[in-house]
Amino acid sequence: MNVDSIQNGLVIDHIAAGHGMTLYNLLGLDSIDVSVALIKNVASRKLGRKDIIKIDADIPVNIDIIGFADPGATVNYIRDGKLVEKRTIDMPETLKNVIRCKNPRCITSCEQELDQLFRLTDRERKIYRCVYCETRWNG
Amino acid sequence: MRHVIDILDLSTDEIRSLIETAQDVIAHPGDYYGVCGGKKLATLFFEPSTRTRLSFEAAMYELGGNVLSVTGAGTSSASKGESVADTAKVVSCYADIIAMRHPKEGAALVAANNASIPVINAGDGGHCHPTQTLADLLTIRREKGRLGGLNVGLCGDLKFGRTVHSLINALSRYEDVRFVLISPEELKLPSYVKDNVLKPNGIPYSQTASLEEALPELDLLYMTRVQKERFFNEEDYLRLKDSYVLTPDKMKLAGPDMCVLHPLPRVNEISVSIDDDPRACYFKQVLNGKYMRMALILMLLRDAGTIR
Numbered sequence: 001m002n003v004d005s006i007q008n009g010l011v012i013d014h015i016a017a018g019h020g021m022t023l024y025n026l027l028g029l030d031s032i033d034v035s036v037a038l039i040k041n042v043a044s045r046k047l048g049r050k051d052i053i054k055i056d057a058d059i060p061v062n063i064d065i066i067g068f069a070d071p072g073a074t075v076n077y078i079r080d081g082k083l084v085e086k087r088t089i090d091m092p093e094t095l096k097n098v099i100r101c102k103n104p105r106c107i108t109s110c111e112q113e114l115d116q117l118f119r120l121t122d123r124e125r126k127i128y129r130c131v132y133c134e135t136r137w138n139g
Numbered sequence: 140m141r142h143v144i145d146i147l148d149l150s151t152d153e154i155r156s157l158i159e160t161a162q163d164v165i166a167h168p169g170d171y172y173g174v175c176g177g178k179k180l181a182t183l184f185f186e187p188s189t190r191t192r193l194s195f196e197a198a199m200y201e202l203g204g205n206v207l208s209v210t211g212a213g214t215s216s217a218s219k220g221e222s223v224a225d226t227a228k229v230v231s232c233y234a235d236i237i238a239m240r241h242p243k244e245g246a247a248l249v250a251a252n253n254a255s256i257p258v259i260n261a262g263d264g265g266h267c268h269p270t271q272t273l274a275d276l277l278t279i280r281r282e283k284g285r286l287g288g289l290n291v292g293l294c295g296d297l298k299f300g301r302t303v304h305s306l307i308n309a310l311s312r313y314e315d316v317r318f319v320l321i322s323p324e325e326l327k328l329p330s331y332v333k334d335n336v337l338k339p340n341g342i343p344y345s346q347t348a349s350l351e352e353a354l355p356e357l358d359l360l361y362m363t364r365v366q367k368e369r370f371f372n373e374e375d376y377l378r379l380k381d382s383y384v385l386t387p388d389k390m391k392l393a394g395p396d397m398c399v400l401h402p403l404p405r406v407n408e409i410s411v412s413i414d415d416d417p418r419a420c421y422f423k424q425v426l427n428g429k430y431m432r433m434a435l436i437l438m439l440l441r442d443a444g445t446i447r
Contacts, residue, residue, distance in 0.1 A: 105264045107243040111222050114249065121335060132245020133266055134331050 006035075006056040011076040012066060013052055017041055020051025023069040026098065027053075027061060034059060047072075064092040068099075068128070093120050095128060103135040141442045142251035142258040143435065146269040146305045151312050153438070154276060160434035161277050161427070168201070174437065175204030175446060181234035182208045183226065183250075184261070186242045190403055190425060191261050191270070195238045198432035207234055227254040235445050236436060238270075239263075257439035265299035265366075271402050272305040273435060274428030275361070281427065282398045282420055283358065287313035292353050294321040294383050295363035295408060297328040302402040303363060304332050311342050318344040319353045323382045325375070326365065350383050354392040360385075362401045362408050362421075385409045390416060400424055 015023060020038050029036045034057035044050040055061070066073050067089040077085040095118040101108050108114050108130070117131035128137045143149060149157070164171050180199040184192050196206045207230075223241065227250040230237055239250050240261040247260035247267075262268040280286055291310060293303050297320055307328075310316045318337070320328050327346065337344050347353055354360070365380045385399065390413060401409055401421040413419050440446045 103244065105242075105244050107223065107241070107245040107249055107263075110243060111224075111249070113222070114224075121331075127334070129331060130245070132248055133264070134244075134335075136331060 005081060006054050006078050007081050008058045009055045009078055010061060011052065011054050011078065013074045013076060014044070014047060015051040015053065015070050015073045016047065017049035017051055019070050020053060023066065024053060026065050026069055029055070032059065063089060064095060065098050067092045068095055091120055091123060091126065094118065099137055101130040101133065101135055103130065103133050106130060106133040106135060108132055140255065140257060141439055143269050143439065144247045144251055144258070144260045145267050146272045146309045148269070157273060157431060157434040157438060158277055158280055160437060161430035164430050164433050171202055171433065173203035175199060175202035175440065178204040178440060178445060179234040180204055180206050180436065181230045181237045182206060183230065183237060183239040184210050186240050186262070188240055191240065194425070194429045195261065195432050198429050198436060202433055202436060223249045224253040226250070227258065231255040236440060257443055259435065259439070262301060265301050267305050268301040269305055270428065270432055270435060271302045272309045273431035274424050275306050275400060276309060277427040277431050278400060278420055278424045279359065279398070286310065288315045289358045290317045290319065290356055292319040292321055292357040292360045294350055294360060296326045296365045297322040298326040299366055300363040303361065306361060307332055308336055311336050311340050316342065318342065319357065320344060320346045321348070321350050321353050321383070323348060351389060351392055354389060355394065357393065357397050360393065360397060360399050362399065364404065364406050364408055381407065383408055385413060387412050390418070393418065
């Protein structure tokens with residue numbers, strides 16, 4: 001399968017196999033008008049299999065979302081067809097308007113204009129809890 | 140601006156200071172009348188309450204202050220769709236301090252983030268109820284003489300019982316406290332309380348469904364009501380509401396110094412025939428709640444520079 005190299009943009013690499021579509025949706029890539037490639041189940045020496053997302057445009061991408069969806073991913077920034085920066089990603093301490101609290105008793109369930117805020121409460125187990133009601137995000 | 144949304148917003152030093160103030164209020168009530176003269180407490184209660192609202196209002200009156208009151212979402216702008224954030228901003232223009240109860244979890248935090256005066260959480264859904272915990276702590280301190288070295292039984296609705304969550308948070312900061320969690324399977328303590336409080340702090344706890352088994356070893360029994368308003372399904376409520384009833388026979392299993400606490404209101408989980416038992420401390424808790432709310436109002440208004 002051929003996917004052209006990109007000139008200006010970014011490549012999100014080392015996404016755990018099967019997580020690419022989740023990340024694609026969380027980043028809102030379905031609703032932007034640029035060339036995007038989601039490549040699934042690519043052979044990887046490090047992971048066995050991995051997903052890759054290539055975005056052929058210099059657009060702002062919320063790194064926190066990548067860190068939340070897959071802290072093992074790497075982000076490669078491409079300028080004029082060359083790799084100019086490679087970033088490893090960490091889980092963000094807080095998430096703002098990335099995921100929604102599903103607790104029907106939470107204040108955010110009835111006041112829709114409130115920011116959806118989550119805090120990382122357990123890095124080892126990757127547990128995020130709603131700042132308002134402390135309910136754990138379970139996907 | 141300082142607010143109290145969660146009991147953990149107060150350090151153990153501050154809790155000790157609040158207890159000292161409350162005890163001084165008890166000993167010298169005349170010294171405190173007029174301290175809040177000309178100041179106003181807004182009690183915003185968007186959920187039914189008798190004790191907590193009256194306790195806050197009595198506390199403010201005994202400090203010489205005045206009270207502005209909203210009771211029930213139906214009689215306020217909330218019924219017109221006003222947000223908690225806007226309500227907090229508006230009330231900040233009228234009052235010096237807010238005590239708020241709301242059925243939604245996190246509502247008090249939203250109010251605090253938007254108010255320009257101190258906000259006290261008077262209960263946000265099943266989440267937190269820090270001033271009830273202050274009442275509990277003063278009662279424990281007065282009855283047992285200490286806040287550490289206690290074997291504490293928590294019985295009933297440990298899932299939605301906000302008073303239970305706040306009390307666990309508070310007591311976990313004192314040495315040698317153990318918890319016995321007594322509840323039916325469906326009303327067990329939420330995992331976040333265990334994961335965030337008990338486990339990381341190495342607090343010993345056990346879980347059981349048998350009140351009778353737990354009673355002999357307890358220094359303190361904290362009974363709770365199964366709260367109808369927390370259930371989406373009435374069938375579940377009806378099945379669980381009579382899970383535990385403390386009777387004189389069961390009290391025979393308890394030690395002579397065990398204290399029985401309850402945040403009230405009770406329905407039938409404590410038999411009225413126990414009320415005269417010297418170990419029944421739940422009405423003392425009510426009075427202690429007023430003193431601790433007085434101490435808290437004083438602390439927050441002083442902190443805000445509203446009073447000296």
